[in-house]
Amino acid sequence: MRHSCILFFLAAATATAQTGQLTLQQAIKIASDNNLGLRTASLEVSAKGQLKKTGFDLPKTHVSWMYGQYNSYADTDNNITVTQGIPFTALGSQASLNRTLYASAQLKKAATENELIYQVKQVYYALSFEKARRQFLVQQDTIFQGFMKSATLRHKTGETNLLEKTTAEMQWYELTNQLRLNEGAIVILRTQLQALLNARELPEITEVTLPELVLGSSDSSAVAGNPALAFLRQQIEVAKSQKKVENAKFAPDLLVGFFSQTLIDVINPENGAPATASDRFTGFQVGLALPLWFVPHQARSKAADYTRQAAESSYQFEEAKMSSQFQQAVQRYQKAKSSLEYYKQSALPNSDIILRQVQIAFVNGEIGYAEYLLGVRNAIDIKNAFLSTLSEYNQAIIFIEFLSGNK
Numbered sequence: 001m002r003h004s005c006i007l008f009f010l011a012a013a014t015a016t017a018q019t020g021q022l023t024l025q026q027a028i029k030i031a032s033d034n035n036l037g038l039r040t041a042s043l044e045v046s047a048k049g050q051l052k053k054t055g056f057d058l059p060k061t062h063v064s065w066m067y068g069q070y071n072s073y074a075d076t077d078n079n080i081t082v083t084q085g086i087p088f089t090a091l092g093s094q095a096s097l098n099r100t101l102y103a104s105a106q107l108k109k110a111a112t113e114n115e116l117i118y119q120v121k122q123v124y125y126a127l128s129f130e131k132a133r134r135q136f137l138v139q140q141d142t143i144f145q146g147f148m149k150s151a152t153l154r155h156k157t158g159e160t161n162l163l164e165k166t167t168a169e170m171q172w173y174e175l176t177n178q179l180r181l182n183e184g185a186i187v188i189l190r191t192q193l194q195a196l197l198n199a200r201e202l203p204e205i206t207e208v209t210l211p212e213l214v215l216g217s218s219d220s221s222a223v224a225g226n227p228a229l230a231f232l233r234q235q236i237e238v239a240k241s242q243k244k245v246e247n248a249k250f251a252p253d254l255l256v257g258f259f260s261q262t263l264i265d266v267i268n269p270e271n272g273a274p275a276t277a278s279d280r281f282t283g284f285q286v287g288l289a290l291p292l293w294f295v296p297h298q299a300r301s302k303a304a305d306y307t308r309q310a311a312e313s314s315y316q317f318e319e320a321k322m323s324s325q326f327q328q329a330v331q332r333y334q335k336a337k338s339s340l341e342y343y344k345q346s347a348l349p350n351s352d353i354i355l356r357q358v359q360i361a362f363v364n365g366e367i368g369y370a371e372y373l374l375g376v377r378n379a380i381d382i383k384n385a386f387l388s389t390l391s392e393y394n395q396a397i398i399f400i401e402f403l404s405g406n407k
Contacts (some may be wrong), residue, residue, distance in 0.1 A: 021206045024124050027197060028407075031120050034198035038116055041109035048098075048105040055095025059085050072265050076277060079261035085289060088251035097241035104234045110227035118402035120196050125394040127189040128207050133387055134182050137175065140380060143359075144172040167373070223322040225405035232315040239308035246301040253289035258282070326403045329396050336393035343386040355379035 032038060066079040194202040223229060260282045266275045275281075291297060358375030361367045367375075401407070 022203045023206045024121065027124055027193065027205070028117055028120050030197045030199060031116055032113065035116055035196065036198060038109070038112050041105075041112040045102070045105045045109050048102040052095075052098045052102050055092075055098050056090050057094060058090060059087065066261075071261075071263055074264035077262045077264055079259060081257060081259040083255060083257035083285070086254040086256070087249075088253060089245050089248040091248075093241070093244040093248040097238070097245050100234065100238045100241045104231065104238050107227055107231040107234050111231045114227045114402060114405055114407065116196065117407050118398060120193070121398040121401070122395065123189055123193045123196060124205060125391070125398065127186065127193060127205055129387065129391040129394070130182060130185045130189060131205070131207055134179070134186065136383060136387065137179050137182055140175055141172070141179065143355075143376060144175050171373070222404045223319065223326050226322060226403055227405055229315070229318055229322060230405075232311065232318055235311040236308060236315060239304060239311050243301060243304035243308065246297065246304050249297050249300070250291060250294070252291070255285075255287040255289055257285040257287075259285065322403055326400065329399045329403065332392060333396040333400060336389050336396055339389045340386075340393055343382070343389065347382050348386060351379040351382040 062081075062083040062085075064079075064081045064083075066081070068077065069075045070079065071077050190202055193205075260280050262277055262279065263275050263281050264277055267273070268275065354375050358367065358372050358379075362372040
Protein backbone atom coordinates (compact mmCIF):
# COMPACT_ATOMS: atom_id res chain seq x y z
CA MET A 1 0.00 0.00 0.00
CA ARG A 2 3.03 2.28 0.01
CA HIS A 3 2.98 2.66 -3.74
CA SER A 4 0.53 4.88 -5.55
CA CYS A 5 -2.17 3.53 -7.86
CA ILE A 6 -0.34 5.00 -10.83
CA LEU A 7 2.72 2.86 -10.15
CA PHE A 8 0.51 -0.16 -9.54
CA PHE A 9 -1.28 0.28 -12.87
CA LEU A 10 1.96 0.74 -14.78
CA ALA A 11 3.44 -2.37 -13.21
CA ALA A 12 0.29 -4.38 -13.98
CA ALA A 13 0.30 -3.19 -17.59
CA THR A 14 3.96 -4.15 -18.02
CA ALA A 15 3.42 -7.59 -16.49
CA THR A 16 0.30 -8.47 -18.49
CA ALA A 17 1.79 -7.22 -21.74
CA GLN A 18 4.36 -10.00 -21.46
CA THR A 19 1.86 -12.84 -21.01
CA GLY A 20 0.27 -12.80 -24.45
CA GLN A 21 -3.04 -11.45 -23.24
CA LEU A 22 -5.53 -9.70 -25.51
CA THR A 23 -4.46 -6.15 -26.34
CA LEU A 24 -6.80 -3.40 -27.44
CA GLN A 25 -5.49 -3.41 -31.01
CA GLN A 26 -5.90 -7.18 -31.19
CA ALA A 27 -9.47 -6.85 -29.96
CA ILE A 28 -10.21 -4.23 -32.62
CA LYS A 29 -8.70 -6.44 -35.33
CA ILE A 30 -10.73 -9.48 -34.25
CA ALA A 31 -13.93 -7.42 -34.11
CA SER A 32 -13.27 -5.97 -37.57
CA ASP A 33 -12.79 -9.47 -38.98
CA ASN A 34 -15.63 -11.25 -37.17
CA ASN A 35 -18.38 -8.77 -36.29
CA LEU A 36 -21.59 -9.65 -38.11
CA GLY A 37 -22.76 -6.04 -38.35
CA LEU A 38 -19.58 -5.02 -40.18
CA ARG A 39 -19.78 -8.11 -42.35
CA THR A 40 -23.32 -7.11 -43.34
CA ALA A 41 -22.11 -3.62 -44.26
CA SER A 42 -19.34 -5.15 -46.41
CA LEU A 43 -21.88 -7.28 -48.27
CA GLU A 44 -24.00 -4.18 -48.91
CA VAL A 45 -20.94 -2.52 -50.46
CA SER A 46 -20.47 -5.54 -52.73
CA ALA A 47 -24.14 -5.45 -53.70
CA LYS A 48 -24.01 -1.75 -54.59
CA GLY A 49 -20.78 -2.38 -56.48
CA GLN A 50 -22.59 -4.84 -58.72
CA LEU A 51 -25.33 -2.28 -59.35
CA LYS A 52 -22.72 0.06 -60.86
CA LYS A 53 -22.78 -2.26 -63.86
CA THR A 54 -26.48 -1.52 -64.44
CA GLY A 55 -26.08 2.17 -65.29
CA PHE A 56 -26.74 1.55 -69.00
CA ASP A 57 -29.71 -0.75 -68.56
CA LEU A 58 -31.86 -1.39 -71.62
CA PRO A 59 -35.34 -2.89 -71.45
CA LYS A 60 -36.05 -6.20 -73.16
CA THR A 61 -35.74 -6.29 -76.95
CA HIS A 62 -39.08 -6.87 -78.68
CA VAL A 63 -39.04 -9.47 -81.43
CA SER A 64 -42.28 -10.15 -83.34
CA TRP A 65 -43.17 -12.43 -86.24
CA MET A 66 -46.19 -11.88 -88.44
CA TYR A 67 -47.50 -14.49 -90.92
CA GLY A 68 -50.47 -14.58 -93.28
CA GLN A 69 -52.39 -12.30 -95.64
CA TYR A 70 -51.25 -8.96 -94.34
CA ASN A 71 -50.23 -7.56 -97.74
CA SER A 72 -51.95 -9.45 -100.61
CA TYR A 73 -54.01 -12.51 -101.43
CA ALA A 74 -50.98 -14.64 -100.75
CA ASP A 75 -51.42 -16.27 -97.37
CA THR A 76 -47.77 -17.13 -96.77
CA ASP A 77 -46.29 -13.65 -96.27
CA ASN A 78 -44.21 -13.21 -93.13
CA ASN A 79 -42.67 -10.30 -91.27
CA ILE A 80 -39.95 -10.25 -88.59
CA THR A 81 -39.63 -7.02 -86.60
CA VAL A 82 -37.03 -6.27 -83.92
CA THR A 83 -37.60 -3.18 -81.74
CA GLN A 84 -35.43 -1.80 -78.94
CA GLY A 85 -36.40 0.94 -76.51
CA ILE A 86 -33.71 3.19 -75.00
CA PRO A 87 -34.92 5.02 -71.88
CA PHE A 88 -33.53 8.48 -71.29
CA THR A 89 -32.32 7.42 -67.84
CA ALA A 90 -29.84 5.08 -69.52
CA LEU A 91 -27.97 8.08 -70.91
CA GLY A 92 -26.27 8.97 -67.62
CA SER A 93 -28.62 9.69 -64.74
CA GLN A 94 -29.01 6.06 -63.64
CA ALA A 95 -25.26 5.48 -63.75
CA SER A 96 -24.74 8.59 -61.62
CA LEU A 97 -27.28 7.35 -59.07
CA ASN A 98 -25.60 3.95 -58.91
CA ARG A 99 -22.24 5.58 -58.23
CA THR A 100 -23.67 7.66 -55.39
CA LEU A 101 -25.36 4.57 -53.92
CA TYR A 102 -22.05 2.70 -54.02
CA ALA A 103 -20.25 5.60 -52.30
CA SER A 104 -23.07 5.71 -49.75
CA ALA A 105 -22.63 2.00 -48.97
CA GLN A 106 -18.89 2.49 -48.51
CA LEU A 107 -19.46 5.35 -46.08
CA LYS A 108 -22.09 3.34 -44.23
CA LYS A 109 -19.52 0.57 -43.79
CA ALA A 110 -16.96 3.11 -42.55
CA ALA A 111 -19.52 4.49 -40.08
CA THR A 112 -20.34 0.96 -38.90
CA GLU A 113 -16.65 0.23 -38.43
CA ASN A 114 -16.10 3.49 -36.54
CA GLU A 115 -19.04 2.70 -34.25
CA LEU A 116 -17.77 -0.85 -33.71
CA ILE A 117 -14.27 0.34 -32.81
CA TYR A 118 -15.75 2.87 -30.41
CA GLN A 119 -17.82 0.18 -28.71
CA VAL A 120 -14.83 -2.15 -28.45
CA LYS A 121 -12.70 0.61 -26.92
CA GLN A 122 -15.50 1.65 -24.60
CA VAL A 123 -16.07 -1.87 -23.26
CA TYR A 124 -12.35 -2.73 -23.23
CA TYR A 125 -11.47 0.31 -21.12
CA ALA A 126 -14.46 -0.24 -18.85
CA LEU A 127 -13.35 -3.83 -18.32
CA SER A 128 -9.81 -2.68 -17.64
CA PHE A 129 -11.16 -0.18 -15.10
CA GLU A 130 -13.14 -2.87 -13.29
CA LYS A 131 -10.12 -5.18 -13.22
CA ALA A 132 -7.94 -2.40 -11.81
CA ARG A 133 -10.67 -1.61 -9.30
CA ARG A 134 -10.73 -5.26 -8.29
CA GLN A 135 -7.01 -5.12 -7.50
CA PHE A 136 -7.64 -2.09 -5.33
CA LEU A 137 -10.58 -3.79 -3.59
CA VAL A 138 -8.38 -6.81 -2.86
CA GLN A 139 -5.87 -4.47 -1.23
CA GLN A 140 -8.66 -2.95 0.82
CA ASP A 141 -9.80 -6.44 1.78
CA THR A 142 -6.38 -7.09 3.28
CA ILE A 143 -6.61 -3.89 5.31
CA PHE A 144 -10.10 -4.52 6.65
CA GLN A 145 -9.47 -8.19 7.37
CA GLY A 146 -6.53 -7.10 9.49
CA PHE A 147 -8.70 -4.51 11.23
CA MET A 148 -11.46 -7.07 11.85
CA LYS A 149 -9.03 -9.65 13.29
CA SER A 150 -7.45 -6.99 15.50
CA ALA A 151 -10.84 -5.74 16.71
CA THR A 152 -12.01 -9.29 17.43
CA LEU A 153 -8.88 -10.04 19.44
CA ARG A 154 -9.13 -6.75 21.33
CA HIS A 155 -12.76 -7.50 22.13
CA LYS A 156 -11.91 -10.95 23.47
CA THR A 157 -9.20 -9.53 25.74
CA GLY A 158 -11.52 -6.80 26.94
CA GLU A 159 -9.42 -3.99 25.45
CA THR A 160 -12.35 -2.60 23.47
CA ASN A 161 -16.11 -2.77 23.29
CA LEU A 162 -18.53 -4.59 20.97
CA LEU A 163 -19.02 -1.48 18.83
CA GLU A 164 -15.47 -1.58 17.46
CA LYS A 165 -15.73 -5.28 16.66
CA THR A 166 -19.12 -4.87 14.96
CA THR A 167 -17.91 -1.83 12.99
CA ALA A 168 -14.88 -3.75 11.77
CA GLU A 169 -17.05 -6.67 10.67
CA MET A 170 -19.48 -4.37 8.83
CA GLN A 171 -16.61 -2.67 7.00
CA TRP A 172 -15.33 -6.05 5.83
CA TYR A 173 -18.82 -7.28 4.87
CA GLU A 174 -19.40 -4.11 2.85
CA LEU A 175 -16.10 -4.62 1.07
CA THR A 176 -17.00 -8.26 0.36
CA ASN A 177 -20.24 -7.07 -1.23
CA GLN A 178 -18.34 -4.58 -3.39
CA LEU A 179 -16.07 -7.39 -4.56
CA ARG A 180 -19.11 -9.46 -5.57
CA LEU A 181 -20.56 -6.52 -7.46
CA ASN A 182 -17.21 -5.98 -9.13
CA GLU A 183 -17.08 -9.64 -10.18
CA GLY A 184 -20.54 -9.33 -11.70
CA ALA A 185 -19.54 -6.17 -13.59
CA ILE A 186 -16.46 -7.94 -14.98
CA VAL A 187 -18.57 -10.90 -16.17
CA ILE A 188 -21.06 -8.58 -17.90
CA LEU A 189 -18.33 -6.54 -19.61
CA ARG A 190 -16.51 -9.67 -20.76
CA THR A 191 -19.76 -10.94 -22.26
CA GLN A 192 -20.26 -7.64 -24.07
CA LEU A 193 -16.71 -7.66 -25.42
CA GLN A 194 -17.01 -11.28 -26.52
CA ALA A 195 -20.22 -10.44 -28.41
CA LEU A 196 -18.57 -7.50 -30.15
CA LEU A 197 -15.66 -9.70 -31.18
CA ASN A 198 -18.04 -12.54 -32.15
CA ALA A 199 -15.57 -14.92 -30.49
CA ARG A 200 -16.25 -18.26 -28.83
CA GLU A 201 -13.71 -17.56 -26.10
CA LEU A 202 -12.25 -14.38 -24.69
CA PRO A 203 -8.75 -14.38 -23.14
CA GLU A 204 -7.82 -12.02 -20.36
CA ILE A 205 -7.26 -8.48 -21.54
CA THR A 206 -4.13 -6.42 -21.07
CA GLU A 207 -4.78 -3.76 -18.46
CA VAL A 208 -4.38 -0.27 -19.88
CA THR A 209 -3.68 3.04 -18.19
CA LEU A 210 -3.67 6.39 -19.97
CA PRO A 211 -4.13 6.37 -23.75
CA GLU A 212 -2.30 9.08 -25.65
CA LEU A 213 -4.52 11.59 -27.40
CA VAL A 214 -3.36 14.00 -30.07
CA LEU A 215 -6.00 16.68 -29.98
CA GLY A 216 -5.64 18.24 -33.40
CA SER A 217 -8.60 20.57 -33.12
CA SER A 218 -11.03 21.70 -30.48
CA ASP A 219 -13.66 23.27 -32.73
CA SER A 220 -16.57 21.86 -34.67
CA SER A 221 -14.45 21.19 -37.77
CA ALA A 222 -13.01 18.16 -36.02
CA VAL A 223 -16.22 16.18 -36.53
CA ALA A 224 -16.04 16.61 -40.31
CA GLY A 225 -14.08 13.36 -40.47
CA ASN A 226 -16.77 11.35 -38.74
CA PRO A 227 -17.90 8.60 -41.17
CA ALA A 228 -21.51 8.76 -39.98
CA LEU A 229 -21.61 12.45 -40.82
CA ALA A 230 -19.97 11.78 -44.18
CA PHE A 231 -22.64 9.15 -44.82
CA LEU A 232 -25.38 11.70 -44.17
CA ARG A 233 -23.71 14.14 -46.56
CA GLN A 234 -23.65 11.42 -49.17
CA GLN A 235 -27.38 10.82 -48.67
CA ILE A 236 -27.93 14.35 -49.96
CA GLU A 237 -26.07 13.42 -53.14
CA VAL A 238 -28.10 10.22 -53.43
CA ALA A 239 -31.33 12.22 -53.21
CA LYS A 240 -30.09 14.65 -55.88
CA SER A 241 -29.18 11.79 -58.19
CA GLN A 242 -32.54 10.16 -57.55
CA LYS A 243 -34.31 13.35 -58.57
CA LYS A 244 -32.30 13.46 -61.80
CA VAL A 245 -33.42 9.92 -62.56
CA GLU A 246 -37.07 10.83 -61.95
CA ASN A 247 -36.76 13.97 -64.08
CA ALA A 248 -35.20 11.90 -66.86
CA LYS A 249 -38.34 9.78 -66.92
CA PHE A 250 -40.23 12.86 -68.14
CA ALA A 251 -38.22 12.72 -71.35
CA PRO A 252 -39.38 10.45 -74.20
CA ASP A 253 -37.75 7.06 -74.64
CA LEU A 254 -36.02 6.41 -77.95
CA LEU A 255 -37.22 3.53 -80.11
CA VAL A 256 -35.15 1.91 -82.85
CA GLY A 257 -36.13 -1.09 -84.91
CA PHE A 258 -35.44 -3.33 -87.86
CA PHE A 259 -37.77 -5.41 -89.96
CA SER A 260 -37.50 -8.07 -92.67
CA GLN A 261 -40.55 -9.27 -94.59
CA THR A 262 -41.89 -10.90 -97.73
CA LEU A 263 -44.23 -9.25 -100.21
CA ILE A 264 -45.33 -12.17 -102.37
CA ASP A 265 -46.69 -11.29 -105.87
CA VAL A 266 -45.73 -7.63 -105.61
CA ILE A 267 -44.49 -6.56 -109.09
CA ASN A 268 -40.95 -5.33 -109.45
CA PRO A 269 -41.27 -2.05 -111.44
CA GLU A 270 -37.83 -2.55 -112.97
CA ASN A 271 -38.43 -5.92 -114.64
CA GLY A 272 -42.10 -6.68 -114.08
CA ALA A 273 -41.30 -9.88 -112.19
CA PRO A 274 -43.46 -10.71 -109.14
CA ALA A 275 -41.81 -11.11 -105.74
CA THR A 276 -41.57 -14.62 -104.36
CA ALA A 277 -41.26 -16.05 -100.85
CA SER A 278 -37.45 -15.97 -101.20
CA ASP A 279 -37.39 -12.21 -101.71
CA ARG A 280 -36.89 -10.25 -98.45
CA PHE A 281 -37.70 -6.60 -97.99
CA THR A 282 -35.87 -4.85 -95.13
CA GLY A 283 -35.95 -1.50 -93.44
CA PHE A 284 -35.41 0.45 -90.22
CA GLN A 285 -37.70 2.33 -87.93
CA VAL A 286 -37.14 4.98 -85.28
CA GLY A 287 -39.58 6.57 -82.92
CA LEU A 288 -40.30 8.07 -79.53
CA ALA A 289 -42.24 6.78 -76.54
CA LEU A 290 -43.94 9.83 -75.07
CA PRO A 291 -45.27 10.01 -71.49
CA LEU A 292 -48.87 11.19 -71.67
CA TRP A 293 -49.68 10.89 -67.96
CA PHE A 294 -47.29 13.15 -66.02
CA VAL A 295 -48.79 12.97 -62.54
CA PRO A 296 -46.83 9.91 -61.32
CA HIS A 297 -43.55 11.35 -62.67
CA GLN A 298 -44.17 14.70 -61.02
CA ALA A 299 -45.02 13.02 -57.72
CA ARG A 300 -41.84 10.93 -57.77
CA SER A 301 -39.76 13.98 -58.63
CA LYS A 302 -41.27 15.97 -55.75
CA ALA A 303 -40.79 13.03 -53.42
CA ALA A 304 -37.10 12.91 -54.38
CA ASP A 305 -36.84 16.64 -53.68
CA TYR A 306 -38.43 16.21 -50.27
CA THR A 307 -36.02 13.35 -49.60
CA ARG A 308 -33.13 15.67 -50.42
CA GLN A 309 -34.46 18.33 -48.05
CA ALA A 310 -34.90 15.71 -45.33
CA ALA A 311 -31.32 14.49 -45.88
CA GLU A 312 -30.00 18.06 -45.64
CA SER A 313 -31.98 18.65 -42.45
CA SER A 314 -30.77 15.37 -40.95
CA TYR A 315 -27.17 16.25 -41.80
CA GLN A 316 -27.44 19.71 -40.27
CA PHE A 317 -29.00 18.29 -37.11
CA GLU A 318 -26.35 15.58 -36.69
CA GLU A 319 -23.52 17.99 -37.45
CA ALA A 320 -24.74 20.41 -34.79
CA LYS A 321 -25.26 17.57 -32.30
CA MET A 322 -21.83 16.06 -32.92
CA SER A 323 -20.15 19.46 -32.71
CA SER A 324 -21.80 20.04 -29.35
CA GLN A 325 -20.86 16.54 -28.17
CA PHE A 326 -17.29 17.10 -29.30
CA GLN A 327 -16.98 20.36 -27.37
CA GLN A 328 -18.42 18.71 -24.26
CA ALA A 329 -16.08 15.74 -24.63
CA VAL A 330 -13.08 18.06 -24.94
CA GLN A 331 -14.15 19.86 -21.79
CA ARG A 332 -14.53 16.53 -19.95
CA TYR A 333 -11.12 15.48 -21.21
CA GLN A 334 -9.46 18.69 -20.07
CA LYS A 335 -11.21 18.52 -16.71
CA ALA A 336 -10.18 14.90 -16.16
CA LYS A 337 -6.63 15.59 -17.33
CA SER A 338 -6.27 18.44 -14.87
CA SER A 339 -7.74 16.31 -12.10
CA LEU A 340 -5.37 13.44 -12.86
CA GLU A 341 -2.40 15.79 -12.57
CA TYR A 342 -3.66 16.79 -9.12
CA TYR A 343 -3.99 13.16 -8.02
CA LYS A 344 -0.56 12.17 -9.33
CA GLN A 345 1.28 15.16 -7.90
CA SER A 346 -0.49 15.61 -4.58
CA ALA A 347 -3.51 13.54 -3.58
CA LEU A 348 -2.19 10.02 -4.22
CA PRO A 349 1.17 10.51 -2.45
CA ASN A 350 -0.63 12.11 0.50
CA SER A 351 -3.17 9.28 0.64
CA ASP A 352 -0.31 6.78 0.88
CA ILE A 353 1.19 8.79 3.73
CA ILE A 354 -2.17 8.99 5.52
CA LEU A 355 -2.79 5.26 5.16
CA ARG A 356 0.68 4.34 6.35
CA GLN A 357 0.59 6.69 9.34
CA VAL A 358 -2.87 5.69 10.58
CA GLN A 359 -1.89 2.04 10.41
CA ILE A 360 1.24 2.68 12.46
CA ALA A 361 -0.64 4.87 14.93
CA PHE A 362 -3.44 2.33 15.36
CA VAL A 363 -1.02 -0.56 15.92
CA ASN A 364 0.88 1.52 18.49
CA GLY A 365 -2.35 2.44 20.26
CA GLU A 366 -1.91 6.15 19.54
CA ILE A 367 -5.39 6.46 17.97
CA GLY A 368 -8.70 4.69 18.39
CA TYR A 369 -10.67 2.75 15.80
CA ALA A 370 -12.77 5.82 14.91
CA GLU A 371 -9.71 7.86 13.97
CA TYR A 372 -8.25 4.83 12.22
CA LEU A 373 -11.38 4.29 10.09
CA LEU A 374 -11.56 7.97 9.26
CA GLY A 375 -7.97 7.99 8.04
CA VAL A 376 -8.36 4.77 6.06
CA ARG A 377 -11.60 5.99 4.51
CA ASN A 378 -10.01 9.29 3.49
CA ALA A 379 -7.14 7.44 1.79
CA ILE A 380 -9.49 4.99 0.08
CA ASP A 381 -11.85 7.74 -1.07
CA ILE A 382 -8.93 9.53 -2.72
CA LYS A 383 -7.85 6.39 -4.57
CA ASN A 384 -11.44 5.62 -5.59
CA ALA A 385 -11.82 9.16 -6.90
CA PHE A 386 -8.59 8.72 -8.84
CA LEU A 387 -9.88 5.50 -10.42
CA SER A 388 -13.16 7.18 -11.40
CA THR A 389 -11.30 10.15 -12.87
CA LEU A 390 -9.03 7.81 -14.80
CA SER A 391 -12.08 6.07 -16.24
CA GLU A 392 -13.67 9.40 -17.19
CA TYR A 393 -10.41 10.43 -18.84
CA ASN A 394 -10.25 7.24 -20.89
CA GLN A 395 -13.90 7.40 -21.93
CA ALA A 396 -13.60 11.07 -22.92
CA ILE A 397 -10.65 10.27 -25.15
CA ILE A 398 -12.27 7.38 -26.98
CA PHE A 399 -15.45 9.43 -27.47
CA ILE A 400 -13.39 12.25 -28.99
CA GLU A 401 -11.70 9.72 -31.26
CA PHE A 402 -15.11 8.35 -32.27
CA LEU A 403 -16.56 11.78 -33.05
CA SER A 404 -13.53 12.82 -35.10
CA GLY A 405 -13.37 9.48 -36.92
CA ASN A 406 -9.89 8.81 -35.54
CA LYS A 407 -9.56 5.03 -35.33
